[in-house]
Amino acid sequence: MNKNNYNDAQDDLHSFEAVIGLEVHSQLLTKTKMFCSCQNIFGKEPNSMVCPVCLGLPGALPVINLEGVRLAVKAALALNIGINKKSLFARKNYFYPDLPKGYQISQYLDPVSSNGYLAIETDGAEKRIRINRLHIEEDAGKLIHIGNESYVDLNRAGTPLIEIVSEPDISSPKEAVSYLKELRDILVYLDISDGNMEEGSFRCDANISVRRKGAQKLGTRAEIKNVNSFKFVEKAIDYEIDRQIDVILSGGNVIQETRLYDSKENVTRPMRGKEEAHDYRYFEEPDLPPLILDAEFISDIKKSITELPHAKRKRYIKEYSLTEKDSEVLTQDKNIAHYFEDIIRLNNGRVEIKKIANWVINDLLFALKAKEGNIPKQEDFFNLILEVENSNINKNAGKIVLTEMLLTGKKPNDIIKEKNLAQVSDEKGIEDTIKQVFKENQKELEDLIGGKDKLFGFFVGEVMKKTRGKANPQKVNEILKKHIENYKKGGN
């Protein structure tokens, strides 16, 4: 269906609003699987990380991995979701070759955590997206299709997952992405998940419906699966909203169904009916006792939660007077944020924090992105900043030193000595050079004295060239200006 058919219905298009809820599955960074002691590890030879329990052999029984519970509770606490001191595991029954037991151990009626919210920034304002629940479950294995044959790899079977279900509080693809980013940042920050969408350790399904603005009743929703990057989440939701509006405007009804996103063609398509016609027949997992969390267990986890990206960002803006953009860049990766904060501690008020932020963002991160190399020690990087800020070397030399530091790991002072980059600041030396330059450029000098002010820059350049960039540009300016003034007055 083509939107152009509705040119005269443009108003109609804008009279709709989207209602979006997200279901996020995130793998947990536990050492072992959720219900057995097999290693929770990615990329090993198929079916090498398995045991009777995760193979679903007859007679095998699950045992709850407390580390998994701990990470789930940590996530819940960080996301402001209420912890349920008693929760139950349940079986979700369905047949599929990657599901060895024929059921997935999950949580259904009584999840470990429910009722919370995540604050996101949208158009500069804060918006709270309510979270319905967070629960623990196990992942399925993987099917590998080669030609006409399908193979089952159960290394992933039984690895721990948390599922986080939002309320339908999201109203645009952009909001969906900022919710996901915020969520992922938090999980990665707290070492709960590696947040890798491409490898599938952080996955998202979107429930989308549209309705006329102001309408109370929710429209019929479609569930979109198979979106494995933030960009695709935005595109898939965008497409789906348009599709549903098209359906309604052309007099049809949106059907409740599961649709798959095809990133190549940027469309969503219905899954075959049979695959989604599940009655999961949930019931309490009789092999596991209720999960009871005592207050001490919860408070210990609470203590282990560090400052979250959102709070960090706000603090950077307030405490360090950084821009929102800079704060965001600095807090996106916990390691970078920690690095930045280490340097601020070393600095102890000597250099303006804004300048340090610039060094980290524009020089260090930029250089790291462009080239291979290792991040220098905090002390070394701060010393480099000091060398430049104290005018011992100029900014250009600073860049050269940084590149060398990344490549070799050497200390900045050693590099400065080695490359003879120390700035020439002594007035006598600079004066000598200026005199030399005047001598060599008599014509230009006359023009400059005659009023051709543009040539000032030319002389600065020539002096820098002669000193191979080491002269302190400020000093050069100063002394040069003095000499020109003298000439103008008729001196020398």
Added chain:
Amino acid sequence: MDLSNLTIHQINDLLKYREVKSADITNSYIERIKKIDPVISAYLYTDFEEALSNAEAADKIIQKNKDFPYLTGIPLSIKDIFLIKGKKTTCASKILNNFISPYDATVIKRLKKNNYVFIGKTNMDEFAMGSSTENSAYKITKNPFDLNRVPGGSSGGSAASVSADLCAGSFGTDTGGSVRQPASLCGVVGLKPTYGLISRYGIIAFSSSLDQAGVIANDVLDAAIMLKAVAGFDEKDQTTRKFEIKDYPEIVKRADKSIIKGLRVGIPVEFFSEGLDSKIHSKIMEIKDLLKDLGAQVVNITLPDTKYSVAAYYVIATSEASSNLERYDGIRFGGRFNEGKGIQSLDELYRKSRESGFGKEVKRRIILGTFALSAGYYDAYYKKASLVRKLIIKNYKDSFNDVDIILGPTSPTPAFLIGEKISDPLSMYLSDIYTISVNLAYLPALSLPAGVVDNPTKKGGVLPIGLQLISPWTTEAKLLSVAKVIEDEVKFRDKYTPVI
């Protein structure tokens, strides 16, 4: 010398005083199995080579150590629901026809530590679903007291193997009476311990919240010995608990008539109503009088919700079973239909494999359970049944405020004829009417031979009947002690032997 009609403690004495070797004992059983089992069909398969090598290993241990575990060198049979590493485990189902277990059940691990002798796997109702062992996909086991009759079920092979002296004791499982009912029908002792006392790890699941391993033995002391060897917390089964494991054999040995004095015995009126064979009724009343004579305070009690127990049980058990049996889908286990040839779709592979791999009763229960858990029916069935279960637990809890132990029949009838109930599932289900509520309430219970009744189809023949003792959670020591005193009075083993 025929060494195959001894109890475990008798064999243990002989081994201890070096009167015989385990190899001699084992050979005696092997000879008897070769002679008799073709008639009884208690075993699905035997492993005599393994048995003899276990016996030799046990003999070496006996020679070296003065102190060795009770079960050292004792030939035991194992219901084919326990996984033994490197051995076939079929659960009497075609769908596991060629399943070789890659690991040991915790019970088996502990038996191996006790240097037991593994002699063979016993027949059972497929996936432990049934009360006659007629639902085995492989063979029909006969009752040693009358070869035309069933041994009970689902641990019918185990009960028959002990009753016919084809082993010294057997491990079975009891989900709704599967140890006690066949023990009752075969004239042996059957103990179902408290849920969580014995690990379920490595036991093929039928209904996880009801299944419990149990022992079938020649006498009460043997049952105590077998229980002690395998009971206790297992980190691989989170439904086991750190219950105190007592020295059951020593406690049983010390038990005498004096423990009955002042014992409060409850007779649940609901267990003596319509449906109970009148001869069994009077036999249990004799036991009641016996206890009274020994100084017990016998009172009538009521378990008012007993009438709902069969219904609640069949909802819960079939629901859990429908889920537990999903893994047998033809993808990994035994019965992939026609090895997948000519199969057009995944769905068809599942359907045909399960259709051809499961027997009739298993399918019936899968369908029942699937229905009970279906969207829209969950509240009416599974949830309701779980509520009834809570009521039944409360019934017992209330009763145990007033009494120490409950006495009743194990089975409403003695062993029935092969084929008599197989086409009438409801009457078959009622075979477990007195045993089912015990599983729902997680309680320990024991079936003890109480005597015999005349065999109506065989002149001069008798059929054993069992009494059931039920006690509060984790009071196996008391349960076994009381049973021991009754056993000494009834002297069943001295009076009655199977026809074989």
